[in-house]
Amino acid sequence: MGTTTRAAVLAQSGGNAKPYAENAPLRFAELDLDAPGQGEVRVAIDAAGLCHSDLSVVNGDRVRPMPMALGHEGTGIVEALGPGVTGLEVGDRVVLVFLPSCGRCTPCLSGEGYLCETGAAANGRGELIGGGFRLHDCGSDVHHHLGVSCFATHVVVDQRSTVKVDRDIPAEVAAVFGCAVLTGVGAAINSAAIRAGETVVVFGLGGVGLAALMGAVASGAATVIGVDLAPNKIALADDLGAIGTTPDQLEAVMAEHLGGKADVVIETVGNAKVLASAYTAARRGGRVVTVGLPSPEQRLDLQAVSLVAEGKSLIGSYMGSSIPARDIPRYVAMWKAGRLPVDRLISSTHKLDDLNEMLDAMDRGEAIRQIIRF
Ligand SMILES: NC(=O)c1ccc[n+]([C@@H]2O[C@H](COP(=O)([O-])OP(=O)(O)OC[C@H]3O[C@@H](n4cnc5c(N)ncnc54)[C@H](O)[C@@H]3O)[C@@H](O)[C@H]2O)c1
Ligand SMILES: [Zn+2]
Ligand SMILES: [Zn+2]
Incomplete structure (x- = not known):
């Protein structure tokens, strides 16, 4: 009935x-x-x-x-x-x-x-x-x-x-x-398959990004950096065992805490420009996982040769795989x-x-x- x-x-x-x-x-x-x-x-x-x-x-x-x-x-x-x-x-x-x-x-x-x-x-x-x-x-x-x-x-x-x-x-x-949780933690554990000791940067600290950050911490990542514009979210990242920062401070924070680029970068903003920054933040051989859903008009601008010459992987993650x-x-x-x-x-x-x-x-x-x- x-x-x-x-x-x-x-x-x-x-x-x-x-x-x-x-x-x-x-x-x-x-x-x-x-x-x-x-x-x-x-x-x-x-x-x-x-x-x-x-x-x-x-x-x-x-x-x-x-x-x-x-x-x-x-x-x-x-x-x-x-x-x-x-x-x-x-x-x-x-x-x-x-x-x-x-x-x-x-x-x-x-x-x-x-x-x-x-x-x-x-x-x-x-x-x-x-x-x-x-x-x-x-x-x-x-x-x-x-x-x-x-x-x-x-x-x-x-x-x-x-x-x-x-x-x-x-x-x-x-x-x-x-x-x-399914999306963010899954992006860290399934799509990025983070291994203990790796270094991780997460772009965007909304519900999905903070869940990815928690998944990275739980996976035993050595250092996790979370990037957002909002002070309350940056403070929460600090509280969760990561290092919170803003996009303009990121380079300095990475230099201090990672000594360079990250093994794994997870993008959860939904903006192709941010995804391009996320790609740049990954080391040679690094894994870039993209979770955000930008509007379909957006196009991604990457240096094509770097995918090969730097051996990076760009991985799309729906529902955290x-x-x-x-x-x-x-x-x-x-x-x-x-x-x-x-x-x-x-x-x-x-x-x-x-x-x-x-x-x-x-x-x-x-x-x-x-x-x-x-
Ligand atoms: N792949 C999937 O299966 C899946 C599932 C759920 C959500 N999503 C997508 O994931 C994204 C995140 O979802 P959410 O609910 O966490 O959104 P949200 O709006 O809560 O979080 C996005 C965060 O990005 C931050 N941000 C904005 N511009 C930034 C910048 N330039 N640099 C760093 N941070 C910036 C915002 O301050 C905000 O905290 C959305 O695009 C959403 O549609 C994808
Ligand atoms: Zn959702
Ligand atoms: Zn089916």
């Missing part, structure tokens, strides 16, 4: 004037929610985090089909099972993940479910991986954001968009595992052991109706992870 959900709906991708608090691009609406179909579950959301990728849909850096119910980092409790669901029960806590994998396409068969072609195509159409829409506004379909749409009291998602976690994890902490069902439980265990203090990513908590103000705070670079509690 269908139910309803109160959700944050965006009418247009791009062309939304700032400040968002005044112009309110997100509207809060009671939508009709279908019953879960084959392999799908209904989840009562209790916490969701705002990621820069949500802001990018609002400001048009990542254009998506509209109207769309936004949100892709969240957690909740399973409250109904569709036919054919296995391994989940009503009452389980799940973390939602923003790319379901089909298990059948070439990337999936190659162990790279984070590049699933079927999941990416469904996300691009704003549909669930099973096809079509479960959200309706007075009879018209509403698109799903990355198969999740968790800025809502309730969601219907494919089982493959969920990972079950322990009930005892606080909801606001569980939420950040879905994007910031993570296998969510394997990696989320690992990162949870590291958090419980005190080795991945991801609760420190949470900079404030809010109500669903604060989302337009929260977009402004993220746009100004002030916030880390702002969490909505339901």
Whole structure:
């Protein structure tokens, strides 16, 4: 039987004037929610985090089909099972993940479910991986954001968009595992495969960058430098066992603490100019991992010959090259052991109706992870 959900709906991708608090691009609406179909579950959301990728849909850096119910980092409790669901029960806590994998396409068969072609195509159409829409506004379909749409009291998602976690994890902490932690820690551990003793520079200290920094520290990196413009984030990097600095001080800090360039550089800003600086900061033979999602118009300007002559690797990292069902439980265990203090990513908590103000705070670079509690 269908139910309803109160959700944050965006009418247009791009062309939304700032400040968002005044112009309110997100509207809060009671939508009709279908019953879960084959392999799908209904989840009562209790916490969701705002990621820069949500802001990018609002400001048009990542254009998506509209109207769309936004949100892709969240957690909740399973409250109904569709036919054919296995391994989940009503009452389980799940973390939602923003790319379901089909298990059948070439990337999936190659162990790279984070590049699933079927999941990416469904996300691009704003549909669930099973096809079509479960959200309706007075009879018209509403698109799903990355198969999740968790800025809502309730969601219907494919089982493959969920990972079950322990009930005892606080909801606001569980939420950040879905994007910031999966992406950032995964970029350090999976994509960069940091080895103990290596030196690491992380560009951008938002939720994703600070998670990458924590992943680098937990991997046993000898020195980790975090680069941002915001003083509060630089101070937090210092507190987390790294060295925080600004872009204009970076060269001097690298000279003092690394004696030169870094083994590994991770970019989490989403700007091609910053990526070019990140590339320059890597040593001969160094690995440059790019996580940020710049607008598609941006082009990367690199000295082409240096890739060969300096033997550098430039590695794109989607969803932290993570296998969510394997990696989320690992990162949870590291958090419980005190080795991945991801609760420190949470900079404030809010109500669903604060989302337009929260977009402004993220746009100004002030916030880390702002969490909505339901
Ligand atoms: N690859 C993926 O799977 C994936 C997943 C999630 C998010 N993302 C992308 O990763 C990026 C980061 O996401 P987030 O939620 O952490 O964003 P955020 O806005 O919280 O963080 C970005 C940080 O970059 C800093 N910054 C801006 N200009 C800078 C500069 N010139 N030098 C250094 N720092 C600078 C900002 O102050 C901010 O702290 C975004 O582009 C987002 O779309 C990618
Ligand atoms: Zn995200
Ligand atoms: Zn696939």
